Amino acid sequence: MNIKAQQRPAILTLVLVLFVIVWLFIAVFPFLWTFWGSFKVEADFFSKVDWKYAIFGVRTLVETGSSFTGSGYEGAWVTHEFWRSVINTSIVVVSVVVISLTLGTLGGYALARSGYRYAFWLLMLALIFRAMPHITLVSGYLLPFFQWNLWGHLPTTIIVMVAINQPFTLWMLHSFFLNIPKDMDESAMVDGCTRFQAFRYVIIPVMWPGVITTGLFSFLLAYNDFTVTALLLSQENQTMIPKINSFLGSTQVKGNIMFAVSAVVSATLPLFVLVMFFQRQIVSGLTAGAVKG
Amino acid sequence: MKHRTFIWFILPSLAAMVLFIALPIFSVFTQSLFVKHDKVLIEAEVCGPFGCKTEVSVDVAATAEIQKEKPLGKFNGFNTYTNRNHLAVKEVRSAWSEASSVAQFFGALLNLPFYKALLFTITYTFCVTPFVIVLGLFIAIAVNSLPPLFKGPTIFMSLLPMIVTPLVGALILFWMTDAEGIIGSTLQRIFNDNELSLKASKTLTWIMLMVYGIWASLPFSFIVFYAGLQTVPEDTLEAAMIDGANRWERIRYVVIPYIMPLVVFITLILLMDNFRVFEPIIGFSAQANATSLSWIIYNDLRGGEIQYFGSASATSMLTIIGVGLLLVPVLIRTWRDFNAKSV
Numbered sequence: 001m002n003i004k005a006q007q008r009p010a011i012l013t014l015v016l017v018l019f020v021i022v023w024l025f026i027a028v029f030p031f032l033w034t035f036w037g038s039f040k041v042e043a044d045f046f047s048k049v050d051w052k053y054a055i056f057g058v059r060t061l062v063e064t065g066s067s068f069t070g071s072g073y074e075g076a077w078v079t080h081e082f083w084r085s086v087i088n089t090s091i092v093v094v095s096v097v098v099i100s101l102t103l104g105t106l107g108g109y110a111l112a113r114s115g116y117r118y119a120f121w122l123l124m125l126a127l128i129f130r131a132m133p134h135i136t137l138v139s140g141y142l143l144p145f146f147q148w149n150l151w152g153h154l155p156t157t158i159i160v161m162v163a164i165n166q167p168f169t170l171w172m173l174h175s176f177f178l179n180i181p182k183d184m185d186e187s188a189m190v191d192g193c194t195r196f197q198a199f200r201y202v203i204i205p206v207m208w209p210g211v212i213t214t215g216l217f218s219f220l221l222a223y224n225d226f227t228v229t230a231l232l233l234s235q236e237n238q239t240m241i242p243k244i245n246s247f248l249g250s251t252q253v254k255g256n257i258m259f260a261v262s263a264v265v266s267a268t269l270p271l272f273v274l275v276m277f278f279q280r281q282i283v284s285g286l287t288a289g290a291v292k293g
Numbered sequence: 294m295k296h297r298t299f300i301w302f303i304l305p306s307l308a309a310m311v312l313f314i315a316l317p318i319f320s321v322f323t324q325s326l327f328v329k330h331d332k333v334l335i336e337a338e339v340c341g342p343f344g345c346k347t348e349v350s351v352d353v354a355a356t357a358e359i360q361k362e363k364p365l366g367k368f369n370g371f372n373t374y375t376n377r378n379h380l381a382v383k384e385v386r387s388a389w390s391e392a393s394s395v396a397q398f399f400g401a402l403l404n405l406p407f408y409k410a411l412l413f414t415i416t417y418t419f420c421v422t423p424f425v426i427v428l429g430l431f432i433a434i435a436v437n438s439l440p441p442l443f444k445g446p447t448i449f450m451s452l453l454p455m456i457v458t459p460l461v462g463a464l465i466l467f468w469m470t471d472a473e474g475i476i477g478s479t480l481q482r483i484f485n486d487n488e489l490s491l492k493a494s495k496t497l498t499w500i501m502l503m504v505y506g507i508w509a510s511l512p513f514s515f516i517v518f519y520a521g522l523q524t525v526p527e528d529t530l531e532a533a534m535i536d537g538a539n540r541w542e543r544i545r546y547v548v549i550p551y552i553m554p555l556v557v558f559i560t561l562i563l564l565m566d567n568f569r570v571f572e573p574i575i576g577f578s579a580q581a582n583a584t585s586l587s588w589i590i591y592n593d594l595r596g597g598e599i600q601y602f603g604s605a606s607a608t609s610m611l612t613i614i615g616v617g618l619l620l621v622p623v624l625i626r627t628w629r630d631f632n633a634k635s636v
Contacts, residue, residue, distance in 0.1 A: 008438070008540070016435040020447060023432050026508065028450045031457070033475065034465045046473035054475065107306030114294045120631055122303070124624065129314045131616050133569035135587045136609035139594060140317030143324060143602050147364050163313030166306055195298045224458040226572050227587075231594060241460055245575060248464075261468065264461050271456050279449050282456070286513065287520035 031268065038265040039068040042258050072258035073266070076247070082263055084236070085243040088154065089223065092239055095158045096222040097215050100169050103162065104218075105211060108173030109199055113182070123174065126167035134164055134227040142231065152234030161228055165221050169214055172285065176210030177203070213285040216278055223271070240267045318613065325373055325606035327366040329599070330359050366603060373607040380611070381405045407608070410584040411615075413499070417585065418567040421506040426559055428507070429514025430552075434544070436515070437522050448516070455512035463576025466505050498582035505573050510566070514559045521552040561623050568619060586612045 036055070037045040043059035053059060057067040064071065076082045111119045141160065145151040180203060188198040204211075230242040238246070244267065247260040275282065294302075333355035339348050375382040388401035402408050436447050454462060469476045472490045481489045491497045525548055533547050571587035574580055580588060586608060593605035 012540075013438070016438050019431065019435045020439065023435075023511075024447065024450050027454050027512070030462075030465045030469060031453060033469065045468070046471060051475050051478060103306040103309060107303045110294065110299050110302030114299045116296075116299075119299075122307070124627065126310070128620060128624075129310055131565040131568075131620055132314065132318075133571075133587050133612055133616065135569070135571060135590045136321060136612050137314060137317045139590055139602070139605040139609045140320035140324070141313075142594060142600070143364065144320060159309070160313055163309040166310050167314075170306060195294070195302075199302075220456065226458070226460045226575070227591075231591075241458055244464070245460060248578075257468075260464070264464055268457055268461055271458070272453070275449060275452050275456050279445070279452065282452060283448065283516055283520065286516045 031272075034261065035265050038072055038258070038262045039070065040258075041069060041071070045258065045261060072262035075256070075259040076263040076266070080243075080247065080259060080263075082240070082243060082266065085238050085240045086266075088233075088237055089239040091154055092158055092161070092229070093219055093222045096161045096165065097218045099158070099162045100165050100218040101211060101215050103166060104169035104173045104214065105204065105207070106199075107166075107170050109177050109203065111170065111174045112177035113185070123171065126170050130167040130171070134225075135231075137164065138228055138231045145232070151232065152237060154233070154237055157229060157232045157237075160232060161222055161225060164228065165218055168221070169218060172214045172217065173210060176207065176214070179210075180206060209281070209284075212278075213281040216274070216281055217285055219274070220271075321606045321609045321613075323606075324365065324602050325610050326368060326370060326603075328369040328373060328603040329366045329601070330356065330363070331367070332356050333359065369603065373603050374611070377405065378604055379407050379607050381407065406584070406589060407611070410586050410589050413583045414568060414570060414585045414587075414615075416499070417503060417506060417570050418564060420503050421510065421567050422560060422563045424503075424507045425510045425514050425563055426556060429511055429559070430518050432511065432515045433518035433522055434548075436519060448519070451512050451515055453512070454508050455510065459509060459572035460576050462509055463505055463573040466501075466508070467577045470501060492577075492579070492582075495582040498577070498579050502570075502573050502577060502579060502583055505577070506567060506570065509573075510563060514563070517555055517559055518552060521555045522548070525551050557626075564619055565616070568616060586615070 033054075040054060040057045040060045041063050043063070044053045044057050047053035047059070060069055061067050063069075111123060138160075142151070145156065150156045184202055184206070185195075185198040188202040189195065193201070224241070225239075226241045226245070229239045230245065233239065233242065240263070244260060244263045247256070247263060333352040334349050335352045335355075336347050336349050338345050374380055377384055384405055385402060388398055392398035392401060403412060432451070436444060436451075439447060457465075466476075468474050470480075470491050471477050472481065472492075477489075477491060480491070481487055491501050529547055529551075530543055533543050538546065569587050570585045571591065574583060574585055574588045575591075580592070584592075590605045590608050590612070593601040593608065
């Protein structure tokens with residue numbers, strides 16, 4: 001945009017800047033508040049007397065002798081064995097990402113390169129599948145899984161999540177593959193590669209940015225899932241999010257709510273780090289299907 | 294690409310989708326036609342010091358036996374769909390004939406669990422979606438006008454509400470809006486009402502859930518619009534300026550038409566995601582005042598000691614039909630576009 005178009009009255013600039021500041025406050029403040037509060041005792045985190053207690057930790061100082069306490073974290077990680085759920089989540093998330101990407105790159109490549117009409121219909125079908133609320137699908141699995149003794153195990157959940165995330169993965173990788181010129185694989189095939197070799201040795205190396213972006217979203221879908229994991233995993237195989245929910249059931253006892261608060265903060269921190277390092281990929285992923293398509 | 298190669302490439306992905314998305318829909322439909330077996334009752338004469346009487350008890354072993362033989366339950370046809378917990382045909386009919394006014398009819402209708410959940414789901418979907426689109430566009434325009442130095446950190450902070458786990462985000466806001474949390478107690482102070490609780494009133498709970506919904510999906514529409522704004526051609530903007538269009542007119546007649554396809558895309562995604570609203574209800578423990586279709590399915594499957602597969606499946610089928618209705622306009626439009634392109 002040229003210089004003249006960027007000139008705007010000072011009052012408008014002020015309004016815009018204020019608007020952004022208000023939005024940022026709304027977006028970030030809840031996280032900061034909860035993070036800070038997770039190091040306090042419950043009487044401070046929920047302080048009716050004065051909201052400043054939560055900042056300075058007045059009750060925390062009285063109850064524990066210091067303004068900060070790690071007792072919430074200790075309760076969650078040690079007493080309630082939150083670490084077990086963390087391990088389960090890691091297993092599920094890593095497997096889901098790897099399998100989703102393997103199936104998705106193959107399928108997305110085929111959809112992007114096939115000029116036939118059925119490729120379009122498959123994409124439409126994937127869109128319809130994408131719209132299915134997950135819980136309706138889960139209610140279809142439960143009874144057969146119980147009958148065949150598949151219920152409660154991590155591998156079952158992993159396969160189910162891969163399948164549920166497949167429509168989204170296909171769409172995203174498909175639109176990334178469309179951006180890679182057809183000439184590349186065609187010239188490789190002229191040189192004597194088979195289709196698969198062209199895909200493996202020519203296309204995949206230039207596809208890494210797209211694969212990483214899609215991998216990030218698969219990660220988020222698997223990490224953030226509650227519906228599938230809450231209903232398909234047994235108690236000992238629980239991942240973090242259902243575990244946090246089960247804390248809530250038992251947290252009416254005084255003090256225990258801080259376990260849930262610290263578990264929530266523990267589960268959110270990896271996501272912060274992720275956004276910090278992969279912001280560019282996330283933004284490009286969100287816009288991949290939209291801006292170009 | 295040859296058909297044969299295409300099939301080999303797409304096969305693993307397609308197999309996964311057919312096995313775990315298409316087949317479960319059939320499984321859901323089949324399950325919805327069955328209900329739990331009746332319990333096998335045995336009558337036994339029990340004689341005590343005060344005479345004999347017959348007692349009826351459940352024969353656990355025999356019940357388990359039948360359950361094992363026919364795990365689906367007994368065939369019930371479409372009765373589950375029409376019973377009180379789903380479409381409630383009888384209740385709706387009697388409410389219709391008894392109600393003296395339309396308002397009264399709707400009052401009676403909304404006491405039925407399915408219609409209550411349907412109303413919330415639809416209200417949520419159609420309130421949150423427009424707010425997210427309009428506010429997202431405003432934020433995108435505002436951020437776009439910032440100096441480049443501030444754009445990166447702004448986008449980082451803006452992404453957070455969307456990236457964070459829905460249940461966790463809901464919990465964080467739930468704790469803050471608790472009567473003793475910071476937002477809850479501030480509201481009490483502002484309205485000078487110590488009894489004010491966002492959880493107790495139905496309207497306030499609905500508003501709270503929708504505010505959460507807007508908060509959580511705003512980043513998505515913001516980012517997509519922001520990326521779209523980067524591609525608006527400068528020449529057109531300049532031409533509009535030379536023709537005397539003011540700031541607002543440039544947005545209204547150049548920018549908005551240019552990013553209209555994005556609006557369609559965002560609307561589609563938001564409608565699909567909002568229609569399955571579920572985690573916020575769990576996070577806010579709002580089931581007393583607000584239930585969604587997904588929530589009643591969850592409740593049938595996880596709510597109590599017994600799992601009501603038949604009932605959950607019937608609600609699932611009805612939800613799938615709802616999703617279908619929601620998608621019809623989009624599919625027709627896409628189909629038309631596709632045909633126009635290929636001709």
